[in-house]
Amino acid sequence: MSSSMLLVKVTCMAMMMCMILGLPQTLSALTCGQVEAKLAPCVPYVTGIVGAVPQPCCDGITAVNNQSTTKDDRQAACRCIDKAAKALPGLNVDALVGLPSKCGVKLPFNLGPSTDCNKIE
Numbered sequence: 317m318s319s320s321m322l323l324v325k326v327t328c329m330a331m332m333m334c335m336i337l338g339l340p341q342t343l344s345a346l347t348c349g350q351v352e353a354k355l356a357p358c359v360p361y362v363t364g365i366v367g368a369v370p371q372p373c374c375d376g377i378t379a380v381n382n383q384s385t386t387k388d389d390r391q392a393a394c395r396c397i398d399k400a401a402k403a404l405p406g407l408n409v410d411a412l413v414g415l416p417s418k419c420g421v422k423l424p425f426n427l428g429p430s431t432d433c434n435k436i437e
Contacts, residue, residue, distance in 0.1 A: 352400050362411045373419070397427060
């Protein structure tokens with residue numbers, strides 16, 4: 317009787333492992349905190365404190381772009397940027413929209429208030 321109970325336990329464990337390992341990976345590559353931290357060096361430029369885009373800002377935009385590899389990642393990054401931009405006092409929207417091109421980065425979405433993050437592919 318104990319060997320049949322052991323077999324049931326092993327079978328249950330195997331089924332649980334298959335279910336856990338078979339779950340789709342829905343976690344995004346970047347959290348909002350990570351996106352905000354990577355783009356924090358851009359704040360002085362988009363608020364007009366400095367006239368030139370700081371290199372750490374461009375590095376952050378490049379990192380966000382490189383780490384946003386799936387549709388869900390890109391949509392999540394877009395939402396994070398949108399939320400942070402709306403909360404930023406003194407934001408120059410034109411400066412924000414132009415950041416990727418100033419840094420030589422082609423984002424798969426536009427920065428700015430007119431971007432619908434749900435439509436990003």
